[in-house]
Each structure stands twice: as structure tokens, then as C-alpha cells.
Amino acid sequence: MQQGVEVDVITTNFGIKPADQPTALNQASLRNGVRVWYFQHDRDSKRAYSRELLKQLPQVICGADLLHLSAIWQPLGPRIQKIAAQQNIKVFHSIRGALSPFSFQQRPWLKWPYYWGVERYWLNHCAALHVTGIQEKNEIERLHLTSPSHLLPNPINLTDSYCNLEARRLTRRGLEVDEKTPLLLICGRQHYKKGLDRLPRLLQTMKDMRWKLLLIGTDEDGSGAALKAKLHEVNLSHRIIDKPTIAAKDLSSFYNASDLLLLPSRHENFGNVVIEALACGCQVLISPQTGVSEDLQMHAPRSYGATLPLDSDHWVMWMRQWMQRWLSDNPWSSRETLARWTGENYSQEAVAQRAIQLYHTILEQK
Structure with missing residues (x-):
């Protein structure tokens, strides 16, 4: 009213x-x-x-x-x-x-x-x-x-989603991730539809670079277990931080702690998790089959991340370049700009x- x-x-x-x-x-x-x-x-x-x-x-x-x-x-x-x-x-x-x-x-x-x-x-x-x-x-x-x-x-309810440098520091400390290590994020239900099976090869090719993977969510059909098993086969288990489903009100700290959300989904009608991550300044790497992808390509600040075809070679090339940029220059100001734009358009x-x-x-x- x-x-x-x-x-x-x-x-x-x-x-x-x-x-x-x-x-x-x-x-x-x-x-x-x-x-x-x-x-x-x-x-x-x-x-x-x-x-x-x-x-x-x-x-x-x-x-x-x-x-x-x-x-x-x-x-x-x-x-x-x-x-x-x-x-x-x-x-x-x-x-x-x-x-x-x-x-x-x-x-x-x-x-x-x-x-x-x-x-x-x-x-x-x-x-x-x-x-x-x-x-x-x-x-x-x-x-x-x-x-x-x-x-x-x-x-999207973004009341508790905003850039918080102190939350980033505290959460990364709790996850035992130092500030010189890019933290990749997979957040949400783990299902075949999400395309997680496309990630092991991508992550294996970056074995020589510093990174950790934060996995948050419930495994609905064995997709999460399969991802972890594949990474174990190539001796990357120690890079994984595995968390169960976390209440929405508590996710903001983990979005702030993370640097890049990965969503190689086969089909995503919208992609709420993408907006939640962006609202905390976390960049995203998503498939064109993610509903919000074209809107981001047309209107979002360039720092939002990228939308790439479900082709592992494209993802490998972009990810290696992204990590090199991140390690040389990771300004907090660009995260705040991204978060502000997201709130103005999707709150x-x-x-x-x-x-x-x-x-x-x-x-x-x-």
C-alpha cells in the first residue's frame, strides 16, 4: 500500500x-x-x-x-x-x-x-x-x-548483501585463505544442470597457479561428489573448501570473501546467485545459458566478469588472464562500483x- x-x-x-x-x-x-x-x-x-x-x-x-x-x-x-x-x-x-x-x-x-x-x-x-x-x-x-x-x-533481497572489507578479512581468515590467493566460488544446489562436470579440466589446467575453490551447497544428484572425485584424481583435493548449504542471511560474508563465482550452467532461468555475488563485489564467470547473462553483457560495468560459451578452452584462457590481473591488481574500489550498480538494478x-x-x-x- x-x-x-x-x-x-x-x-x-x-x-x-x-x-x-x-x-x-x-x-x-x-x-x-x-x-x-x-x-x-x-x-x-x-x-x-x-x-x-x-x-x-x-x-x-x-x-x-x-x-x-x-x-x-x-x-x-x-x-x-x-x-x-x-x-x-x-x-x-x-x-x-x-x-x-x-x-x-x-x-x-x-x-x-x-x-x-x-x-x-x-x-x-x-x-x-x-x-x-x-x-x-x-x-x-x-x-x-x-x-x-x-x-x-x-x-533480489540485497538487504544484507553489500561490500564489507572487514567481513572479507574475517571470513578468509576463518577459511585459511590468505589475501594473495584468489578464491573461486561455486554456490547453490549441485546438480547436472549446473554444469559442474565442465570444471575439473579447467581447474587442472591452472594447477600451476595459486587458487582455492569454495564449494557451498547441497549435492542433489552426485554432481558435487563427482567434481570432488575428479579433482582428487589430479591431486587438487587440498584446494577445495567444502561447506554445506548456508542460510541466505549469512552468505554475504562468503560472497565478500570470494573473488570469482563460477556458474557453467546448462540452463539457468535467471541466476539469483549471480546477482547476490555481484552485490558483494564478487565477479562472475557464467555461461550464456544463464538467464541474466545477456543483461549483464549489455548493461553491467565491465568489471562484472565474463559470459563465455561452454567451451573449456575459452574458460581456460579467460581464467588464466583473470588470475594474472588479479594477482597484479585487485582494487577494492572496483568491487564497490560493481556492488552499487547491482543494487540500483536488481534490489x-x-x-x-x-x-x-x-x-x-x-x-x-x-
């Missing part, structure tokens, strides 16, 4: 851990000043489906101007859009990578028929489609949907302002 916008959040309790289950179901409750509706999901469904949500939805959204939805491939999606259409409420649908080539490669025998039979119709009847980056915009253009698309990046406050302007634009469309 501070910005003249009244927001209701409508969702289910599907997938919420027992300890975190909302106390009030099928009714509105206030969370941080926002009215949130948690509806009981149907226990006989393996998806986020709720008959109670569909029953109450016409009354809950009555009088709304715009429905910002994210429900592609979800059984609730078409039903929700139909109810919105019956009340002449415009729908702004977030794609969230659901229409990427990588997504269609997962169970294509189910997705393509469902897309042509159900999803495409409702996507073409949206007032607009929400994409978080240029990559995602390009991905949906190949499908020739008739609804216009608008770019709005993910809003929750900055994106919220852009979202309000975009909502007005959509509502003014005939």
Missing part, C-alpha cells in the same frame, strides 16, 4: 515443510503487511492442486485489476485463468523458464501435447507474458505466441518500482 498498490498473494500449502505450515488455511492472514491466502492442497494430488482454492477464488479476486500468475505446467493454471477471464481480469503470466528448450526436453512426450492442447491457448489469451531476461524473451519468441512479453528481472526496491510501472502499462492496454 505504500506505493499505492494493494496486493493479495494466493497460493497453497503444497510442499511446505510440516514445521513451516501456515496456522491459518483457506483464509487470509497478514505477513509483513501483505494479505496472504494459503489454501489446503488436495492430499490425493501429487501436484499443487486445491479444490478449495478454486471454490473461493472468484470471490477472492473479485474487483482485482490484474492477476500476476506463475503456473505453467500446473493443473491449477488453466482453471485460474478461466476464472480470471470470466471476471475480465487481465493476466500477466510469469514464464520462469517453463518454456525453455531445456524444459521441453524433460518428458517431451507429455509436455508437447499438453502445451498444444492446453497451455498455448491460455498463454495467447494473457494480457502479457513476464520474462526475467533477454534469454527467456528469445526462448518464447520461437513459439510465436501472440501475447506481448515484458522484461522484469527477479527482485527488491528497484524491481518493485519497475513492476508498478509495468502493471500500469499493461492495464492501459486495450
Whole structure:
């Protein structure tokens, strides 16, 4: 309401851990000043489906101007859009990578028929489609949907993310990394999709240079274990600092301590971890398949790092040059410039302002 916008959040309790289950179901409750509706999901469904949500939805959204939805491939999606259409409420649908080539490669025998039979119709009847980056915009253009698309990046909570020289010193001391050693970072879930299998050869070719690798996150499919095993085979185990998943509020110290985030992902719809790292002045080396990559190439300060094809030779050449520059000149001022730019473009406050302007634009469309 501070910005003249009244927001209701409508969702289910599907997938919420027992300890975190909302106390009030099928009714509105206030969370941080926002009215949130948690509806009981149907226990006989393996998806986020709720008959109670569909029953109450016409009354809950009555009088709304715009429905910002994210429900592609979800059984609730078409039903929700139909109810919105019956009340002449415009729908702004977030794609969230659901229409990427990588997504269609997962169970294509189910997705393509469902897309042509159900999803495409409702996507073409949206007032607009929400994409978080240029990559995602390009991905949906190949499908020739008739609804216009608008770019709005993910809003990232950067309240605790900023350059902190003292945090850098203390954290590196705790990790036993001296100031003359570049600290590489892999942060987030460890999965085949993240392309970690591309890194052992890269790191092996830099065996003659000083560096350490900080590995933070949960191994979901053995990708993290495979990376560590490969590095062990070439006697690089002593270069690895392995940490479990760390709470978001505590990550800032590790981003500050690190010098280069590595993300050779096969597909990343946006890449929140990239923005979090940049907000602390940590440079990034990412694949073009990372959603935010084109935006960074077009608009970020040159010191952001690099976006390189998933070709180990390109990465090896760039990394060796980067390390040589780092060892000769690693000014703190460039980190602060990078962090400031990131906050001005990707913080929750900055994106919220852009979202309000975009909502007005959509509502003014005939």
C-alpha cells in the first residue's frame, strides 16, 4: 500500500515443510503487511492442486485489476485463468523458464501435447507474458505466441548483501585463505544442470597457479561428489573448501570473501546467485545459458566478469588472464562500483518500482 498498490498473494500449502505450515488455511492472514491466502492442497494430488482454492477464488479476486500468475505446467493454471477471464481480469503470466528448450526436453512426450492442447491457448489469451531476461524473451519468441512479453528481472533481497572489507578479512581468515590467493566460488544446489562436470579440466589446467575453490551447497544428484572425485584424481583435493548449504542471511560474508563465482550452467532461468555475488563485489564467470547473462553483457560495468560459451578452452584462457590481473591488481574500489550498480538494478526496491510501472502499462492496454 505504500506505493499505492494493494496486493493479495494466493497460493497453497503444497510442499511446505510440516514445521513451516501456515496456522491459518483457506483464509487470509497478514505477513509483513501483505494479505496472504494459503489454501489446503488436495492430499490425493501429487501436484499443487486445491479444490478449495478454486471454490473461493472468484470471490477472492473479485474487483482485482490484474492477476500476476506463475503456473505453467500446473493443473491449477488453466482453471485460474478461466476464472480470471470470466471476471475480465487481465493476466500477466510469469514464464520462469517453463518454456525453455531445456524444459521441453524433460518428458517431451507429455509436455508437447499438453502445451498444444492446453497451455498455448491460455498463454495467447494473457494480457502479457513476464520474462526475467533477454534469454527467456528469445526462448518464447520461437513459439510465436501472440501475447506481448515484458522484461522484469527477479527482485533480489540485497538487504544484507553489500561490500564489507572487514567481513572479507574475517571470513578468509576463518577459511585459511590468505589475501594473495584468489578464491573461486561455486554456490547453490549441485546438480547436472549446473554444469559442474565442465570444471575439473579447467581447474587442472591452472594447477600451476595459486587458487582455492569454495564449494557451498547441497549435492542433489552426485554432481558435487563427482567434481570432488575428479579433482582428487589430479591431486587438487587440498584446494577445495567444502561447506554445506548456508542460510541466505549469512552468505554475504562468503560472497565478500570470494573473488570469482563460477556458474557453467546448462540452463539457468535467471541466476539469483549471480546477482547476490555481484552485490558483494564478487565477479562472475557464467555461461550464456544463464538467464541474466545477456543483461549483464549489455548493461553491467565491465568489471562484472565474463559470459563465455561452454567451451573449456575459452574458460581456460579467460581464467588464466583473470588470475594474472588479479594477482597484479585487485582494487577494492572496483568491487564497490560493481556492488552499487547491482543494487540500483536488481534490489527488491528497484524491481518493485519497475513492476508498478509495468502493471500500469499493461492495464492501459486495450
